[in-house]
Amino acid sequence: MGQFSLLVPLYISEIAPASLRGTLGTCNQLGITVGLAIAFVIGLPIADNLEWWRYVAAISASPAIVLLLGFLFYVPETPRWLLTRGRMPEALDALKRLRGTAYDSDAEMRQLQQAQQESAGASGPIGLTQQFSVMFSRTYLRPICIALGLQLTQQLTGINGVFFYLGNLFSDGVATECNRSDIRQAILYSILGAGINVVGTVLSLFITEKAGRRLLLSSSLVGMAAFLAMGGCAVYFRWAREANAVAVLGYIFCFAFGCGPVPWIMMSEVMPSRIRGPAMSLGTLSNWLLYARCYFDFT
Numbered sequence: 001m002g003q004f005s006l007l008v009p010l011y012i013s014e015i016a017p018a019s020l021r022g023t024l025g026t027c028n029q030l031g032i033t034v035g036l037a038i039a040f041v042i043g044l045p046i047a048d049n050l051e052w053w054r055y056v057a058a059i060s061a062s063p064a065i066v067l068l069l070g071f072l073f074y075v076p077e078t079p080r081w082l083l084t085r086g087r088m089p090e091a092l093d094a095l096k097r098l099r100g101t102a103y104d105s106d107a108e109m110r111q112l113q114q115a116q117q118e119s120a121g122a123s124g125p126i127g128l129t130q131q132f133s134v135m136f137s138r139t140y141l142r143p144i145c146i147a148l149g150l151q152l153t154q155q156l157t158g159i160n161g162v163f164f165y166l167g168n169l170f171s172d173g174v175a176t177e178c179n180r181s182d183i184r185q186a187i188l189y190s191i192l193g194a195g196i197n198v199v200g201t202v203l204s205l206f207i208t209e210k211a212g213r214r215l216l217l218s219s220s221l222v223g224m225a226a227f228l229a230m231g232g233c234a235v236y237f238r239w240a241r242e243a244n245a246v247a248v249l250g251y252i253f254c255f256a257f258g259c260g261p262v263p264w265i266m267m268s269e270v271m272p273s274r275i276r277g278p279a280m281s282l283g284t285l286s287n288w289l290l291y292a293r294c295y296f297d298f299t
Helices: 002-015 018-042 052-059 061-073 079-084 088-099 105-120 128-135 138-156 159-164 166-172 180-211 213-236 241-259 262-270 276-298
Strands: none
Touching (some): 002 018, 002 262, 002 276, 018 262, 052 061, 079 105, 088 105, 138 159, 138 262, 159 166, 159 241, 159 276, 166 180, 180 262, 213 262, 241 262
């Protein structure tokens, strides 16, 4: 799972046309949110049968099998990676498979070659060890800081803590232990939150290229802060539960259209192709490390 969280955005950034990179990058996040919602729905029978988790674990293996078959027999290697290995005919063939026969693949291939030469510079292509050395040079310090900052910001918004206790937060705004009798209600609340997450991601799918990354991210952060403040007031002043529910759903919606997909899109776009692989792995590692800290703090 950790590898896929890195490889899928990286793969999309290397095969997507520039005009569709944001939209296709959001499709990755949409797949995650839809999968999350489906997982909650599949888990609903746990309320009546605590042994259902075994079946859920078995069902979860099916997407992995489909992905494995797809990568083995259908998904081509990226043209950019093939170019870095000097495999020009294979790169052109992969590009034609991705774009179709009616597309002018030769023209795009020339652009990819030019970009590759400019990125490699006079020293030519570099190995993995050299990539990590170059990555921490002053030349690439700014994109590295942007990528790390975006990934850390995504986790520091607290979205995973909210999803951990979504059922409890809907009830009275306080995260407490669930009784077995409350499991079904908690799962239903989680399904509702996951549905709002999907709706927000779908919105981002249509406006990412038009609105721009910075506007989406800024709007998302402002909206999340506002709804968090509303939720805090709802708990402190003991407002009606509906107010707290609106705050939680609004917070999830604002995260979904900005802080959810944008950090992954921008991380792949700000990184020069010369160091994109190891640099994105560093950004992904920072995201998962902070997620792990969040997990241990909230569970």
